Amino acid sequence: MGRDSSHPQQRGTHGGARRGAGRPPKDSESAAQLRPSRTALPRHTPQASQVVPGPFFRPRRPTQPVPGDASNTFWAAAHPESTALDGDTDGLGGSGMTTNEVRQLQDDLGFVSENDEHADIARGDALVDESLMGEVLEEEERVDEEEDDARPTLLPESSITRYLRSVRDRVQAEIDIHGEPMCYRRNDLYERAPHQLFALKACFTRTQQDEHPEDILYARDVCIWLPHLLFGAPDSFKCFCGRKLSRNGFNDKPIARRVRSMPVDFYLMTNRFVCDPRRIGDSGCGMNSQGTDPLILGQLPRFVQEAFPAYIITRAAISKTLLWQMRNTFATRFGPAPFAELISEIQYRHHAECELMYVAAAHFYGIVNANRFSEFGNKLQYNASPPTVSYLKGVFTDYMTAHRVFIDRYVASLPLTIAKADHTFDFLKYMGGFKGEHIFTAAYIILNEWEQNPWPCSDYDQITGLREGYMDTDSGGVEGSESSSDTDCIYRLSAG
DNA sequence: ACGGTGCCGGCATTGGTCGA
DNA sequence: TCGACCAATGCCGGCACCGT
Structure with a gap:
């Protein structure tokens, strides 16, 4: 996999290359035991002979009846004792469920829909309170360490940052004039990046001076998610505390959030909301939230929620379609590692085609001294970054955790x-x-x-x-x- | 050879705050 | 009401080493 060659990491100065980084050698393990370590803690404490059921599809409540013909379901087959419950066994509508069971099921479903404030959020369906992404990288408190290292020099602004700022400024101007972004008027959620074909023409035939003419080559689609301007948005979104949320501008750093996808990533731009504590008369609790928060999304109509294009996990975002493919492939032998390779291959392939088009276009337009096309991982330009295996595992595990209750119910029925x-x-x-x-x-x-x-x-x-x-x-x-x-x-x- | 694990710097992201 | 600044947080990924 290619590294960002534009900013070569100095060997021996970064991450695992540093002195003392990495797993301690075996002969120093005794010394390592002096300090608390995650490895010293048992990950789980099942008895060696104890059967540990699969974590995702295990019914949460083995005694809970399921819809359908209870005598003819997986759940019933695996739990034959459940078919001999006391009470009315005539069943309702031939379902085999007793009246009490049906009532309990209805109560349970009602409880979920009425009490789970996020139950209706399409792209999450449930929140993962404790993300495995966080757990896996959770670090124990460490002792004070010297901070002599000189701060690295700041990177110059990247192409995508300039592009995103131009998109944001344009969207703001369009809202001022038309009341909504023009992409909404074009019946699209996206500010589409120019197709490479037209971007090349613009790049090689420009007549006016431009400080960053290549930016257009490295633009990406930007999903404009402004909840208050979408269909069915309430007059004002409600905070957890029950008071109304005020709009709190756009994000600036970063301007939009990167969403992993194929063949290239896209960006998700939204605005922020605040439960304004300075509001006169109805001062809020001060909570900030993004327009992509489940709190906000959950207050939109279901069909609008379904249009949300990404699954957002703590500090990670992945496109819906990519996650669907993960679900399909991870259920078979095609695991996270080959899937990461697949994405990487496709992204490299796409980059190669763009580069080929660039070179051919330069030749066509007679540009002799054209700059080199950006390298794959150049953070200032093309800035591709295929997701790693651990990233995909973390995202998938969080997704499955969030959806387990729904999958359980489906399988059981x-x-x-x-x-x-x-x-x-x-x-x-x-x-x-x-x-x-x-x-x-x-x-x-x-x-x-x-x-x-x-x-x-x-x-x-x-x-x-x-x-x-x-x-x-x-x-x-x-x-x-x-x-x-x-x-x-x-x-x-x-x-x- | 391959995959798993731990370490840790860089920086992406969040959210509090203040001014226009 | 909205936009923007900025500090804090902690995720992501590269690397070394170990186990199978």
Whole structure:
């Protein structure tokens, strides 16, 4: 992967290259134990023989009934005891659920929708209170350290910063004149960067003096997310404290937030809100928030929320489409590492094509002494930065944590007639690990006859439990077969 | 050889505050 | 009401070393 060659890091002065950085040598471990270390703490404390279920798809409340034909679902198959609950077993509408169960389910769903203030936020669906991104980099307090290092010289302003400022100024001017950005009038959320083709023409045929003529080549799409100007926005957004929020201008540093995407990243520009404590008569609590905050997004209509183009995690943002691809690929052998490679390859490929077009255009327009096209990682110009493996793992883990309750419910409601316990060899080898925790701890996956959602099991005991669960039902018996292939065993729940 | 882990500087991002 | 400044926070990524 290419490094930013425009700002070469001096060897021995940065990060792990510094003296004392990195994992301590083995023979110095005894000395390292003198100070508290994360490695000294147990990551988790399961007994060695204890079965640790997969963290993501485990039902939160094993006693909670699920919708659908309760005798014919994954959840019922895995929890046969639940089918023998006391009370009215006639079921409602043939669902197999008792009246009490239906009432409890309705109460639970109602509680979620009424009490979870963020339950309706489309792109997050739930907040991750404690991001794993933060946990993984959480550092213990360290002793005072000398601060003799000279401050590095400040970088000159980058192309994208100048471009974003021009976009912000233009948007502000458009709002002053028209009441909304012109991109909204064009039925678009984005201030689109010029296509490379037209950017090259503008770059090589310019007639007026421009201090930074190449900036246009390195522009990126900017999503203009101004909640108060979107459809269905309330007259005033409400703060957590219940008082109204005042608009508090645009961000300046940075002007817009970078969102990882393919083949190039884009930027998300929004404005800020404040619960103004200086407001006369109705002074607020002073809380600041971005226009992309769940607090703000949650007060927009659902269809507007759905239009939000990114998933924002603490100090990280990734485009919706990229995360969808992660969900699709991470569920199989295609883990975070190859996915990071994929993104990197595509971004490099895109950069190479841009460079090729640049050189060819310079030749076409007869520019002999054209500047070199920016290198891939040049922070002042092209400024590409493919997400790393750990970044993708962190984002994905946070996303799954936020959505676990919804995935649990979906999986629990799936019908099941044939259960296939799928054990893929080398499975764990391809699963992403994160600080020693595998994203999927499952070695086995249970699928229904339509290969629908995997139901991870941490060991063979759960497969056996499923089999016994079938045995216990009055559905007519179980046919079992086992093989040494990838699909270890298939159980058919006969129709009776 | 490959992947996991820990260290730590740079800087992206946040949010408090104040002035126009 | 809005824009802008600025300090604080802590995430991101490169590197060295260890384990398998």
